[in-house]
Amino acid sequence: MWFAGVRQGGVYLSTDAGGSWVPLLSGLGSLNVNALAVDASHATVYAGTETGTYQFTSYPTSSMAVGPGAASLPSLSVSPNPFRESVEIRMAGGPSGRVSLEIFDPGGRRMRRLLRGAMMTGGASVSWDGRDDRGTRVPDGVYLARWSAEGSPPSWTSRLVLVR
Numbered sequence: 001m002w003f004a005g006v007r008q009g010g011v012y013l014s015t016d017a018g019g020s021w022v023p024l025l026s027g028l029g030s031l032n033v034n035a036l037a038v039d040a041s042h043a044t045v046y047a048g049t050e051t052g053t054y055q056f057t058s059y060p061t062s063s064m065a066v067g068p069g070a071a072s073l074p075s076l077s078v079s080p081n082p083f084r085e086s087v088e089i090r091m092a093g094g095p096s097g098r099v100s101l102e103i104f105d106p107g108g109r110r111m112r113r114l115l116r117g118a119m120m121t122g123g124a125s126v127s128w129d130g131r132d133d134r135g136t137r138v139p140d141g142v143y144l145a146r147w148s149a150e151g152s153p154p155s156w157t158s159r160l161v162l163v164r
Contacts, residue, residue: 075093076145077158078158082160082162084164090123101145101146104143105141107138111143113133128145
């Protein structure tokens with residue numbers, strides 16, 4: 001996978017060694033990119049801009065901003081992590097309106113929908129007990145919590161590790 005940052009053009013992704021390029025931030029407009037860094041072990045790209053540093057996780061579909069002014073930007077955090085019985089998932093600074101919070105396995109299969117509905121500006125906190133939508137305990141392993149606004153491109157993803 002290759003990444004390119006273009007001044008006044010945003011961040012682009014190539015999966016064919018540069019043969020073709022697609023915007024990593026589809027639908028979010030352009031960024032004045034001054035620097036890029038890739039943490040391949042965590043599937044994370046960092047883009048340094050004039051307004052701060054942006055972190056793109058689980059590319060190419062997830063984005064989350066961090067850096068100067070980050071207190072007002074959306075964040076998704078989990079604690080404790082790893083967890084045994086339950087984990088607290090906190091959403092802050094994100095969109096208001098209809099949102100969803102779902103848990104996926106590494107293969108992309110939805111295990112559990114924890115939240116789907118209206119959320120007030122400011123955030124919310126939800127607990128996950130390590131069970132799927134049918135109430136069955138899921139096996140130990142790595143899972144992804146995804147928070148998204150319905151009908152809006154960005155989503156925020158956090159890794160969860162379940163150990164019993």
